[in-house]
Amino acid sequence: MLSFGRTRTQPRSIRSMSLGGMDFSDPKRKNNVVGKILLAASLTAVCIIMLKQSPTFNSPSPFSLREDGVIHVLVTGGAGYIGSHAALRLLKDGYRVTIVDNLSRGNLGAVKVLQELFPEPGRLQFIYADLGEPKTVNSIFSQNAFDAVMHFAAVAYVGESTVYPLKYYHNITSNTLVVLESMAANDVKTLIYSSTCATYGEPEKMPITEDTPQVPINPYGKAKKMAEDIILDFSKNSDMAIMILRYFNVIGSDPDGRLGEAPRPELREHGRISGACFDAARGIVAGLKVKGTDYKTHDGTCIRDYIDVTDLVDAHVKALEKAIPGKVGIYNVGTGMGRSVKEFVHACKKATGVDIKVDYLPRRPGDYAEVFSDPSKINRELNWTAQYTDLQKSLQVAWRWQKSHQNGYGSPLVMAS
Ligand SMILES: O=c1ccn([C@@H]2O[C@H](COP(=O)(O)OP(=O)(O)O[C@H]3OC[C@@H](O)[C@H](O)[C@H]3O)[C@@H](O)[C@H]2O)c(=O)[nH]1
Numbered sequence: 001m002l003s004f005g006r007t008r009t010q011p012r013s014i015r016s017m018s019l020g021g022m023d024f025s026d027p028k029r030k031n032n033v034v035g036k037i038l039l040a041a042s043l044t045a046v047c048i049i050m051l052k053q054s055p056t057f058n059s060p061s062p063f064s065l066r067e068d069g070v071i072h073v074l075v076t077g078g079a080g081y082i083g084s085h086a087a088l089r090l091l092k093d094g095y096r097v098t099i100v101d102n103l104s105r106g107n108l109g110a111v112k113v114l115q116e117l118f119p120e121p122g123r124l125q126f127i128y129a130d131l132g133e134p135k136t137v138n139s140i141f142s143q144n145a146f147d148a149v150m151h152f153a154a155v156a157y158v159g160e161s162t163v164y165p166l167k168y169y170h171n172i173t174s175n176t177l178v179v180l181e182s183m184a185a186n187d188v189k190t191l192i193y194s195s196t197c198a199t200y201g202e203p204e205k206m207p208i209t210e211d212t213p214q215v216p217i218n219p220y221g222k223a224k225k226m227a228e229d230i231i232l233d234f235s236k237n238s239d240m241a242i243m244i245l246r247y248f249n250v251i252g253s254d255p256d257g258r259l260g261e262a263p264r265p266e267l268r269e270h271g272r273i274s275g276a277c278f279d280a281a282r283g284i285v286a287g288l289k290v291k292g293t294d295y296k297t298h299d300g301t302c303i304r305d306y307i308d309v310t311d312l313v314d315a316h317v318k319a320l321e322k323a324i325p326g327k328v329g330i331y332n333v334g335t336g337m338g339r340s341v342k343e344f345v346h347a348c349k350k351a352t353g354v355d356i357k358v359d360y361l362p363r364r365p366g367d368y369a370e371v372f373s374d375p376s377k378i379n380r381e382l383n384w385t386a387q388y389t390d391l392q393k394s395l396q397v398a399w400r401w402q403k404s405h406q407n408g409y410g411s412p413l414v415m416a417s
Contacts, residue, residue, distance in 0.1 A: 070122075072096040073320070074146040074188075076131060076179065077153030079106025081261045082194070082250060082309060084114065086150055088259060089313040091118045098144060100137075102130040105155065107262050109409025117258065131175040134182070141186040148190035148320055151179050154224075158198060160270035161220035162366040172223035177230055183240070190241045190323050191231070192316055197248045197305070197334070199225040202368035206338070209374045210246070210330050218366030232328060241323035248305035248334035248373050249273075250312055252394035253401045260401030261309075262408030273304075273341060274395070277348035278402045280356045287357035290341055291364035301341035305334040305372035308388035318382040334373030335386040344391070351395035 073090055077083035078099030083106065087097050091114065099111060111126045118124050129136050131153055154172050155161070161168040176193070183191060198221030199214045216222045228244055235242050251274045253260040263275045268285065280288040293300040315333045323329065339347075349356050378384045388394050 070094065070096045071147045072098065072145055074098050074100060074140075074144070074149045076100050076149065076151045077106060078114075079103060079108060079111050079126075080152060081106075081263075082247075082312065083150075083152035084110040084259050085254060085309045086152065086313045086316050087114055087124070088117070088254065089317060090150075091123060093317060096123060098125045098127060098140075098146065100127045100129050100131070100140060101153065103128065103412060104130075105264065107409040107412045108414060109412075110259055110262075113258055113409075131178055132170065134178050137178050138182045138185060141182040141188065146183075146186070146188045148192065148323075149179060149183055149188060150192045150194075150316060150320070151176065152194045154194065156196075156220065157267065157270040157272070158218050158220050158366045159364050160267065161218050161223070163270075165219035168219045168223045169226070172220070173226045173230070176227035180231060180234055184234070184238070189239070189325065190320065191243070192319050192323070193228070193231055193242065193244045195228055195244050195246045196221065196224050197246055197332070197371050197373065199228065199246060200371065203371070206370060207336060207372050207374035208332060210332055210377055217368060220366070235326075235328045239326045241325045242328040243319035243323050244328065244330045245315060245319060245333050246331065247312060248307050248332070248371065250309050251306045251391075251398065252308035252310060252388060253398045255310060255397055257397075257401055257404065260398060260405055260408075262405070262412075264412065273344055274348075274398065277345060277356060277395075278352070278399065280358075281348065281352040281354040281399070282402065282406070287359050288345060289359050289361045290345065291361050292341075292367060293360050294363070295369040297340055297369055299340050299342045302367055303338040303340050303370040303372060304344075305336065305338055306344065306391055306394070307334050307386060308394045311335075311384075311386045311388050314387075315378060315382065315384050318384045322382055329381070331378040331382065332373040332375055333378060333384075334375050335389050336373055336375050337389065338370060338372035339391060347392040348395050351392050352399050 073095050075083050075087045075090070075097055078087045078097070079101035083099070083101070087099055090097050114124055127140055129140060131137055153175065155168060180191070197208065198218065199216050200208050200212050201215040201217040201221060203212045205212065214225050216225050231242060231244065261275060263271050268279065276288055279285045290301060292302060295302055297303050312333055315331070319329065319331070345356065345358060375386065
């Protein structure tokens with residue numbers, strides 16, 4: 001039985017939740033008032049349609065009808081790549097899940113997939129909201145009895161963070177503060193926080209342990225480090241159970257092909273290496289741009305530790321199960337193996353069967369030469385070990401989804417059919 005051994009006042013219905021939490025901070029959208037209004041109108045329509053189709057819509061909210069002690073997890077960013085995979089795993093394991101997402105980076109189509117897999121009343125609810133709005137967030141918390149929060153929602157491109165640093169500090173650091181304040185105000189006792197290897201910067205010694213000094217070198221890593229610091233300071237006078245997971249480079253997708261990674265095409269220039277390789281393999285872009293060949297590594301390209309998303313969400317569930325009140329656990333989540341960008345591209349060519357054209361460009365601002373993890377602490381303390389360590393196989397699985405979803409989930413604001 002998934003229970004935290006405590007009873008809470010059961011939540012009221014969320015169906016009247018405002019749709020006002022939209023993120024218009026993207027500089028490209030700023031001056032487009034008409035665009036904002038149209039987007040707001042279409043999102044409102046789409047979300048209402050989705051909620052009407054949702055098994056959780058019919059009143060009263062099934063979430064207010066259950067007294068069965070099932071653990072209720074708030075998954076922020078649950079429409080995104082990692083968040084949706086985590087929500088799938090939680091639902092499969094019998095948890096009750098609420099996804100909060102502003103759809104600025106995530107996809108409604110991913111939520112629809114989850115709803116179709118778990119249509120039973122009281123399993124999954126979706127709330128469209130922006131974590132940058134404290135009042136909205138607090139009302140979501142006060143209307144639901146969350147037992148735990150997995151806080152994934154975040155912008156997460158190193159390159160983009162160097163161009164729009166304020167967006168990163170706001171979206172990552174400030175929004176984490178909002179979530180933490182709402183958790184504290186509503187007595188939510190467990191937090192699993194998505195942090196990153198980017199908080200370490202460019203350490204002199206490899207592999208990276210949790211004691212390696214954190215000296216981030218880009219706004220993304222700095223914003224996450226600041227969020228970690230806020231959480232750590234808060235924890236000193238709190239009985240909240242907290243786990244901070246520092247991910248290395250996440251790849252792959254659901255082995256059963258239900259979910260995948262669908263980054264925004266308009267952010268392609270900032271996108272991660274896996275998406276860039278797949279775009280090149282599909283011929284959507286002319287070729288892959290490898291950014292930097294003069295690093296002090298064995299082949300001149302950056303070295304990263306690629307962790308499969310299935311392993312990553314497993315680490316989250318283990319962290320949730322083993323979180324201890326009043327304590328903070330900090331863990332690297334990686335394979336312990338470093339691979340260069342050139343090695344990654346080679347694996348991607350094999351996985352896709354496409355001889356991807358490669359162009360070599362200068363370094364990307366904010367990049368560090370080499371990071372890979374020492375995962376022994378999480379192996380030992382959470383009994384977690386990466387299982388999907390064959391890079392080519394992980395990329396093959398992701399490529400299958402990419403090929404069968406040429407347009408991702410379709411428009412991010414509509415449901416996959
Ligand atoms: O098109 C591309 C994209 C990326 N790259 C290179 O590939 C390497 C990996 O870059 P990615 O953008 O995929 O990933 P990063 O290492 O910058 O950060 C990533 O890992 C840590 C996570 O927490 C971050 O959210 C994630 O963005 C870098 O050397 C980068 O310069 C290219 O050569 N071409």
